[in-house]
Amino acid sequence: MTRRGFDAARCIVVKVGSSLLQSGPSVIDAIADDIASLAGQGKRIVLVSSGAVALGRPRLGLGSGSLTLEQKQAAAAAGQPVLVGEWERTFARHGRATAQALLTLDVTESRRHWLNARATLHTLLDLGAIPVVNENDTIATDEIRYGDNDRLAARVAQLVGADLLVLLSDIEGLFDRDPRCHPEARLVPEVHRIDASIHAMAGDANKLTGVGTGGMRSKILAAEIAAASGCATIIGSGSARTPILRLRQTGCGSWFHPTGSAVSARAAWIAGAHSPNGEIRIDAGAASALQAGKSLLPVGAIAVDGHFERGDAVRIIGPDGTAIARGVSGYDASDARRICGCKTAEIEALLGYRRASALVHADDIVLSSPGANGGCNV
Ligand SMILES: Nc1ncnc2c1ncn2[C@@H]1O[C@H](COP(=O)(O)OP(=O)(O)O)[C@@H](O)[C@H]1O
Numbered sequence: 001m002t003r004r005g006f007d008a009a010r011c012i013v014v015k016v017g018s019s020l021l022q023s024g025p026s027v028i029d030a031i032a033d034d035i036a037s038l039a040g041q042g043k044r045i046v047l048v049s050s051g052a053v054a055l056g057r058p059r060l061g062l063g064s065g066s067l068t069l070e071q072k073q074a075a076a077a078a079g080q081p082v083l084v085g086e087w088e089r090t091f092a093r094h095g096r097a098t099a100q101a102l103l104t105l106d107v108t109e110s111r112r113h114w115l116n117a118r119a120t121l122h123t124l125l126d127l128g129a130i131p132v133v134n135e136n137d138t139i140a141t142d143e144i145r146y147g148d149n150d151r152l153a154a155r156v157a158q159l160v161g162a163d164l165l166v167l168l169s170d171i172e173g174l175f176d177r178d179p180r181c182h183p184e185a186r187l188v189p190e191v192h193r194i195d196a197s198i199h200a201m202a203g204d205a206n207k208l209t210g211v212g213t214g215g216m217r218s219k220i221l222a223a224e225i226a227a228a229s230g231c232a233t234i235i236g237s238g239s240a241r242t243p244i245l246r247l248r249q250t251g252c253g254s255w256f257h258p259t260g261s262a263v264s265a266r267a268a269w270i271a272g273a274h275s276p277n278g279e280i281r282i283d284a285g286a287a288s289a290l291q292a293g294k295s296l297l298p299v300g301a302i303a304v305d306g307h308f309e310r311g312d313a314v315r316i317i318g319p320d321g322t323a324i325a326r327g328v329s330g331y332d333a334s335d336a337r338r339i340c341g342c343k344t345a346e347i348e349a350l351l352g353y354r355r356a357s358a359l360v361h362a363d364d365i366v367l368s369s370p371g372a373n374g375g376c377n378v
């Protein structure tokens with residue numbers, strides 16, 4: 001039997017752990033073959049690849065013992081070009097360009113960084129490239145580190161609005177107990193809700209090899225983040241034949257069903273923004289476009305009040321003076337004022353650049369009354 005959620009997924013984030021990156025070219029080639037095949041079917045694929053520290057260690061003569069944070073950062077800096085080179089090499093066989101994106105925790109904290117990262121990744125996907133994401137280990141510190149790339153991958157899934165997160169590891173999925181200590185452990189094929197009993201099954205990384213960092217524990221946390229955003233997660237073995245495509249079959253890997261919806265997670269995020277610093281007043285045509293789930297174009301804006309940066313939350317005021325929505329502005333207040341009421345084609349001439357046709361993108365709007373995309377208290 002095949003998993004419908006797999007076939008229906010339009011945007012997939014694939015995360016590859018350090019242990020796989022070290023397994024040699026045939027494993028990497030097999031993963032790339034599957035990604036190229038899915039991309040060829042029109043699916044949008046973002047790759048989150050670990051392995052910079054593991055690949056950088058031997059280059060700097062760092063042995064297999066434990067490393068200080070600074071040594072890990074140095075190893076990551078030395079290993080990252082090798083890692084990207086490996087992906088570039090293997091995707092070149094399919095005529096696909098790769099593109100490196102190094103992200104940090106604040107990409108999910110700062111709305112401006114969030115918008116920029118999302119726009120870059122979507123543009124790369126529109127252009128047919130495979131984005132290869134890793135944490136920017138040089139500027140990550142103990143306090144702000146993700147700790148592992150499983151959660152980074154879940155954040156990236158939220159960022160790009162993925163509907164499936166594939167975590168490829170050195171193990172076939174979640175077992176009902178740590179298989180290193182319990183040889184009788186059984187694979188858990190499906191998880192509908194991640195509760196305490198699921199967390200209790202998961203142990204740490206494989207301390208024997210010392211390569212992975214998060215273990216099953218961080219994969220469950222990642223699946224939890226993804227599930228709340230309406231994204232399913234599958235954990236499977238990256239060293240199997242056709243490692244990703246085989247996960248369509250119900251007998252393979254562990255499948256975690258989504259619990260929330262992408263819309264409700266996004267709505268909660270926008271609605272939870274600090275008090276909006278500004279307001280955009282719009283005309284009746286724009287108000288009905290918003291009610292229909294469309295973006296706010298500059299042509300429908302009548303006035304812009306207050307001081308806000310690109311990425312800040314703004315109140316959207318309808319023609320009768322009441323707040324009808326909250327949104328994340330795609331432009332700062334002064335630029336928004338300059339393009340207010342103008343046509344999309346005029347933006348570049350007015351500002352000297354054109355970022356997006358929308359003043360506030362539909363994905364970043366939450367209506368005050370439940371409608372096309374959920375509701376919030378504006
Ligand atoms: N309940 C469990 N089911 C499966 N694997 C588990 C479990 N508990 C702990 N593990 C360990 O988690 C490891 C995978 O995590 P990790 O080493 O961080 O991999 P990666 O480098 O792929 O992120 C497995 O090799 C296994 O040793």
Ligand SMILES: N[C@@H](CCC(=O)OP(=O)(O)O)C(=O)O
Pocket residue numbers: 016017018019049050051052053054076134135137147148149150211212213214215
């Ligand atoms: N940024 C680090 C990520 C380390 C990490 O999370 O590793 P893993 O547990 O194998 O996914 C690296 O590339 O080495």
